[in-house]
Amino acid sequence: MAMQYGQRTRPGHQDSRPARRPLLPPALGAPVAARTWRELGYLLVGLPLSIVMFAYAVTLTALGAGLLVTFLGVPVLAAALAGCRGFGVLERARARALLGLDVAEPRPARAAKSGAAAWIGAVLKSGTSWRSLLYAVLHFPWAVFACTVAVTFWSVGWALLTYPLWRWVFPMYAGVDGLQVYGSADGRHAFYLDSPFEIGVTAAVGLLVTLAVPWLIRALTTVDRVLVAGLLGASRLDARVVELESDRGAVSDTAAADLRRIERELHDGAQARLSGLAADLGLAKEKLSEDPEAAARLVDEAHGEVKLALQELRDLARGIHPAVLTDRGLDAALSALAARCTTPVTVNVDLPRRPAPAVEGIAYFTVSELLRNVSEHSHARTATVDVRQVEGRLLVQVGDDGRGGADPAAGTGLAGLARRLGAVDGVLDVDSPAGGPTTVTAELPWRG
Structure with a gap:
C-alpha cells in the first residue's frame, strides 16, 4: 500500500483571483435567488402532479380493492402500485433537479420467475410500491396547502412592493384614488392607499413580506424533502442490502x-x-x-x-497470519510489529479481553500497513499505536510526527484500506494536514 505524503499546495502560495462577492446580502438577495425560484417552481409544479397522482392512486386502488372478489382485482391493484412507483421516479427526478435532493433509488421489484403472475406478485410484495402509494395519497393535501400558501404570500408581497409602480391603474381605469383597504357599500366611508406616506408604508410592508417569502418557501419544501426521502427513497433494508453487496x-x-x-x-x-x-x-x-x-x-x-x-x-x-497474534493476542503481535519498524514506535494496548479473531486480524494488518507507510513515506521521527475499546467498538489509532499530507481521496493505498475496513462495518478516518502530524483512526466492531 502506498500512501502519498507531502504538501498538495505550494507553501505560501495563495490564489490571486479575488473572491466574487454577491451583489446583494444573502437576506436581501433571497427573493431573487435562483434557489428561491427553483423551490417556488417545485411547489407550483407539484400541485397539478399531485392531483394526477392522487386521482390515479385512489381510483385504481379503490377499483382494485372492489374487484378483489374476482381475479381482476389483483392485476388492477398491481397496476395501481406500479403507476405509483412510476410517479415516484418522476418525483425523485423533480426533487433532484429543483431541490438539489439526491435520493437513492429503491430496489426494483424483481420477480424470481418470468411471467405476468410473478411480476404482479413482486410488485405487491415490494414495500417500495406501498410507500409510493402512501406518498401519492399524502402529498395531495400537502401540495394544495403548500402551493396555496406560497403563491398567496409571494403574489401579495410582490404586489405590495411594486404598488407605487402600478397604482395609476386605479384612478385611470377604476375611478378611485388607489387600492381600497376597507369601505362601506355606498362609498362614503372608504379608505384608499393614495397618499405618499400610505404608498410608502404599503411598499415597506410588501418588502418585509417579500423578504420573508423565501424562508417560508424553504420551510414548505423542507416537508417535501422529508416526504420524498422518507417514502420514495431506498429503505434501510434496501440500503443495507446494497451495502452488503458492495x-x-x-x-x-x-x-x-x-x-x-x-x-x-x-x-x-x-x-x-x-x-x-x-x-x-x-x-x-x-x-x-x-x-x-x-x-x-x-x-x-x-x-x-x-x-x-x-x-x-x-x-x-x-x-x-502471524502465530504470535493467535497465541498471545494484539499486544504482543503489535509490539513485535513495532520492533521491526524503522521508526521508533510506542505501543499502548488497553483491552479488557480479546476481540473476535477476524476483527483482531484486521486490526493487526491495519496497523501493519500504516506502520509500513510511516517507515516508507512519512519521514517521521516517532510514531504511536494506541488500541482500546470504546463503546462496543475497537479503536485503532496510529500517529506520527512526519510531514503529513496523506489523502485517501488521492487514490492512494488508504482508499483500499478504507474499503477493507468497510467490508466489516469498519470506518477509517485520516487527519493529516500538510506539515503533519498525521493521525489515522480505524474503528472496527468489537464482536468479542
Missing part, C-alpha cells in the same frame, strides 16, 4: 489481491530459491566423487540458501 465485492477483491500477492511472493521468492537449491544439490551430487571439496562448497551454499528460503517462508506466513 462489501461482498470488496471482500472478494481483497481476497483475490491477497492470493495474487502470496502467489507472486512464493513464485519470485521461496520457489525460485528452492529451484536454485535443487540445481545446486544436483550439481554437488555429481561432483561428490570427482571433486569432494567443490561438492562441499556447493552443499555449504545450498545450506545458506535453505536458511534464506526458510526466512522468506516465515515472513510470508507472518504476512498471512
Whole structure:
C-alpha cells in the first residue's frame, strides 16, 4: 500500500483571483435567488402532479380493492402500485433537479420467475410500491396547502412592493384614488392607499413580506424533502442490502489481491530459491566423487540458501497470519510489529479481553500497513499505536510526527484500506494536514 505524503499546495502560495462577492446580502438577495425560484417552481409544479397522482392512486386502488372478489382485482391493484412507483421516479427526478435532493433509488421489484403472475406478485410484495402509494395519497393535501400558501404570500408581497409602480391603474381605469383597504357599500366611508406616506408604508410592508417569502418557501419544501426521502427513497433494508453487496465485492477483491500477492511472493521468492537449491544439490551430487571439496562448497551454499528460503517462508506466513497474534493476542503481535519498524514506535494496548479473531486480524494488518507507510513515506521521527475499546467498538489509532499530507481521496493505498475496513462495518478516518502530524483512526466492531 502506498500512501502519498507531502504538501498538495505550494507553501505560501495563495490564489490571486479575488473572491466574487454577491451583489446583494444573502437576506436581501433571497427573493431573487435562483434557489428561491427553483423551490417556488417545485411547489407550483407539484400541485397539478399531485392531483394526477392522487386521482390515479385512489381510483385504481379503490377499483382494485372492489374487484378483489374476482381475479381482476389483483392485476388492477398491481397496476395501481406500479403507476405509483412510476410517479415516484418522476418525483425523485423533480426533487433532484429543483431541490438539489439526491435520493437513492429503491430496489426494483424483481420477480424470481418470468411471467405476468410473478411480476404482479413482486410488485405487491415490494414495500417500495406501498410507500409510493402512501406518498401519492399524502402529498395531495400537502401540495394544495403548500402551493396555496406560497403563491398567496409571494403574489401579495410582490404586489405590495411594486404598488407605487402600478397604482395609476386605479384612478385611470377604476375611478378611485388607489387600492381600497376597507369601505362601506355606498362609498362614503372608504379608505384608499393614495397618499405618499400610505404608498410608502404599503411598499415597506410588501418588502418585509417579500423578504420573508423565501424562508417560508424553504420551510414548505423542507416537508417535501422529508416526504420524498422518507417514502420514495431506498429503505434501510434496501440500503443495507446494497451495502452488503458492495462489501461482498470488496471482500472478494481483497481476497483475490491477497492470493495474487502470496502467489507472486512464493513464485519470485521461496520457489525460485528452492529451484536454485535443487540445481545446486544436483550439481554437488555429481561432483561428490570427482571433486569432494567443490561438492562441499556447493552443499555449504545450498545450506545458506535453505536458511534464506526458510526466512522468506516465515515472513510470508507472518504476512498471512502471524502465530504470535493467535497465541498471545494484539499486544504482543503489535509490539513485535513495532520492533521491526524503522521508526521508533510506542505501543499502548488497553483491552479488557480479546476481540473476535477476524476483527483482531484486521486490526493487526491495519496497523501493519500504516506502520509500513510511516517507515516508507512519512519521514517521521516517532510514531504511536494506541488500541482500546470504546463503546462496543475497537479503536485503532496510529500517529506520527512526519510531514503529513496523506489523502485517501488521492487514490492512494488508504482508499483500499478504507474499503477493507468497510467490508466489516469498519470506518477509517485520516487527519493529516500538510506539515503533519498525521493521525489515522480505524474503528472496527468489537464482536468479542
